[in-house]
Amino acid sequence: MGVVFQKTPVLTDVTLHYCPGCTHGIIHRIVAEVLEELGVAERTVGVCPVGCSVFAYKYFNIDFHEAAHGRAPAVATGIKRCQPDRIVFSYQGDGDLASIGNAEINHAAMRAEKITTIFVNNCIYGMTGGQMAPTTLVGMKATTAPLGRDSDHYGFPMKVSEMIASHDGAYYVERVSVDSTKNIIGAKKAIKKAFQYQVEGKGFTFIEVLSTCPSNWAKTPVESIKWLQENMIPAFPLGVKKDKGGEA
Amino acid sequence: MARMLMKGNEAVAEAAIACGCRYFFGYPITPQNEIPETMSKRLPEVGGVYVQAESEVASINMVYGAAGCGARVMTSSSSVGIALMQEGISYMVGAELPAVIVNMMRGGPGLGSIQPSQGDYNMSVKGGGSGDYKLLTYTPGNVQETCDLVQRAFDRAAKYRTVVQVIADGIIGQMMEPIEIKTVEPVQYDDSWASKGWDYKTGRGFDGQERPKSIINSLYIEPEELEVLTHRLFDKYAIIEKEEVMYEEYKTEGAEILFVAYGSVSRIVKNVIEVLESKGIKAGLVRPITAWPFPSEAVYNAANQDSVKKVIVTEMSAGQMLEDVRLAVRAIKPVSFYGRVGSQIPTPEEIVDFAIADLKKDEEFVLGGR
Ligand SMILES: Cc1ncc(C[n+]2csc(CCOP(=O)(O)OP(=O)(O)O)c2C)c(N)n1
Ligand code: SF4
Numbered sequence: 321m322g323v324v325f326q327k328t329p330v331l332t333d334v335t336l337h338y339c340p341g342c343t344h345g346i347i348h349r350i351v352a353e354v355l356e357e358l359g360v361a362e363r364t365v366g367v368c369p370v371g372c373s374v375f376a377y378k379y380f381n382i383d384f385h386e387a388a389h390g391r392a393p394a395v396a397t398g399i400k401r402c403q404p405d406r407i408v409f410s411y412q413g414d415g416d417l418a419s420i421g422n423a424e425i426n427h428a429a430m431r432a433e434k435i436t437t438i439f440v441n442n443c444i445y446g447m448t449g450g451q452m453a454p455t456t457l458v459g460m461k462a463t464t465a466p467l468g469r470d471s472d473h474y475g476f477p478m479k480v481s482e483m484i485a486s487h488d489g490a491y492y493v494e495r496v497s498v499d500s501t502k503n504i505i506g507a508k509k510a511i512k513k514a515f516q517y518q519v520e521g522k523g524f525t526f527i528e529v530l531s532t533c534p535s536n537w538a539k540t541p542v543e544s545i546k547w548l549q550e551n552m553i554p555a556f557p558l559g560v561k562k563d564k565g566g567e568a
Numbered sequence: 569m570a571r572m573l574m575k576g577n578e579a580v581a582e583a584a585i586a587c588g589c590r591y592f593f594g595y596p597i598t599p600q601n602e603i604p605e606t607m608s609k610r611l612p613e614v615g616g617v618y619v620q621a622e623s624e625v626a627s628i629n630m631v632y633g634a635a636g637c638g639a640r641v642m643t644s645s646s647s648v649g650i651a652l653m654q655e656g657i658s659y660m661v662g663a664e665l666p667a668v669i670v671n672m673m674r675g676g677p678g679l680g681s682i683q684p685s686q687g688d689y690n691m692s693v694k695g696g697g698s699g700d701y702k703l704l705t706y707t708p709g710n711v712q713e714t715c716d717l718v719q720r721a722f723d724r725a726a727k728y729r730t731v732v733q734v735i736a737d738g739i740i741g742q743m744m745e746p747i748e749i750k751t752v753e754p755v756q757y758d759d760s761w762a763s764k765g766w767d768y769k770t771g772r773g774f775d776g777q778e779r780p781k782s783i784i785n786s787l788y789i790e791p792e793e794l795e796v797l798t799h800r801l802f803d804k805y806a807i808i809e810k811e812e813v814m815y816e817e818y819k820t821e822g823a824e825i826l827f828v829a830y831g832s833v834s835r836i837v838k839n840v841i842e843v844l845e846s847k848g849i850k851a852g853l854v855r856p857i858t859a860w861p862f863p864s865e866a867v868y869n870a871a872n873q874d875s876v877k878k879v880i881v882t883e884m885s886a887g888q889m890l891e892d893v894r895l896a897v898r899a900i901k902p903v904s905f906y907g908r909v910g911s912q913i914p915t916p917e918e919i920v921d922f923a924i925a926d927l928k929k930d931e932e933f934v935l936g937g938r
Pocket of ligand 2: 338341342
């Protein structure tokens with residue numbers, strides 16, 4: 321019997337350390353499949369963050385740099401500027417990108433760095449145990465917002481894709497989700513387009529992916545998907561925020 | 569290159585380019601702005617890249633990315649800016665990345681002043697970032713030496729896969745001196761560790777060389793592994809301590825007073841030594857050219873002469889190198905200190921007066937100017 325389905329060889333055989341039901345794994349697979357399909361894996365350099373995806377370098381079969389918390393866009397800038405024919409991407413969580421690394425991501429977008437950022441928004445600090453993130457929804461509980469995020473005290477969730485899209489240097493920005501087969505297909509299409517633009521030497525491309533954190537949301541994987549659909553998608557509308565390549 | 573008159577900061581940039589530096593990431597701060605300014609003009613002319621970062625935090629991380637690709641890369645800043653880079657420096661050390669950092673020191677603490685200072689000695693050599701590490705640190709005394717040490721720094725960074733610093737008081741950056749910038753062909757050290765594209769199908773890097781996948785990383789979640797890394801770093805530091813100590817001895821033989829000073833202060837001390845000589849007091853100087861590794865043996869041996877009555881440390885700080893001198897002298901001779909803080913430059917006269925008075929006293933610690 322022939323093999324009908326195989327995981328992409330751009331992922332290694334190392335067992336993922338993500339919690340059951342965490343959608344980081346799906347996002348890894350989409351990125352890896354896209355790199356394989358575009359035939360660019362051997363000239364791609366990834367940059368992983370500090371956060372649950374800190375070990376992404378173990379899971380991808382490509383060269384990787386592990387960056388300091390929030391600094392992945394600066395590290396990616398350093399790589400791309402001295403190896404302009406390489407495909408360079410950063411993979412970052414919301415604490416990493418929207419909080420401590422807010423300056424780095426905005427300036428990478430402003431400079432129109434020819435890199436791709438995969439931004440995994442799970443509304444929480446996963447790795448450190450469920451503290452409030454800039455993207456935590458109003459009323460949502462976190463270990464540092466035990467009564468739920470109070471907008472009087474902590475303001476409102478940051479809409480990162482909309483912010484990035486406001487930069488003239490941003491070439492393509494889209495928010496996607498991996499909560500359903502349909503949305504996973506859409507997420508892959510967007511991620512592929514982002515990398516394709518980079519292959520063509522276009523400007524900064526940014527894909528925000530709404531993702532689950534069952535462990536810190538204190539929900540089962542199934543409940544988590546439902547919660548994402550009912551709470552995150554209304555707060556963070558999916559879709560293309562900017563596409564200088566046309567068809568937006 | 570012919571001999572020419574050049575400002576210290578411009579000379580740093582030209583010296584770096586002349587030894588193969590092609591990448592510079594930085595953020596403006598006085599008194600080192602001519603370094604990035606020169607780089608922004610000159611690097612594109614030689615096929616290199618200059619990027620003005622959004623902060624020193626970003627510039628050091630851009631350096632991290634470029635260094636991780638094996639690029640010959642540097643940044644420069646001054647005091648508060650270097651303070652912001654400490655996290656990135658520690659990461660680079662952990663990931664064993666080569667790069668050169670120039671610090672044209674200004675006054676502190678805080679925003680301090682934009683005038684020269686030597687207040688970053690401790691931050692530079694006692695570790696500014698987290699964890700166990702050391703940084704090979706040069707302390708040039710004039711513009712020519714700054715150029716030569718910047719070039720040496722690039723070589724040693726690549727040789728040892730480590731961050732190398734050149735720390736100079738802002739005077740050196742702003743001063744014009746006749747210099748010659750040598751063209752240096754970079755020595756090719758093994759850079760198969762560089763992470764810049766790897767083909768899982770062939771097991772070869774982007775350049776076609778066979779190698780494992782390369783990960784630039786300072787995370788070692790298992791204590792056993794972090795211990796192995798730290799042992800490796802300190803084995804490297806043991807070699808650096810053996811091979812890389814640099815200092816100048818000036819009229820130390822038979823000296824009654826042994827000065828220890830570095831950078832611009834050492835030039836003032838050389839004047840002091842002439843004045844003392846004219847008054848019949850023999851004095852000499854040990855000038856550290858590496859702050860780490862510190863020339864402890866040279867200081868000890870010079871202090872150990874029967875003729876030496878006093879060791880006097882002078883700094884444009886509140887006594888930071890002083891601690892290394894005390895450790896080196898091992899209490900065989902009294903060690904006095906005369907320093908100026910707040911970016912004040914000591915005059916030869918005040919050091920002469922201090923030295924003469926000090927000869928009749930025990931150990932003294934004086935911050936001049938009051
Ligand atoms: C300078 C610094 N500050 C704080 C931390 C601790 N820390 C590690 S991961 C993390 C947050 C990660 O959250 P996020 O980026 O949302 O990613 P997730 O884990 O949810 O995927 C923090 C604060 C650190 N490693 N470095
Ligand atoms: S803590 Fe949350 S984000 Fe991290 S692996 Fe577990 S489920 Fe995923």
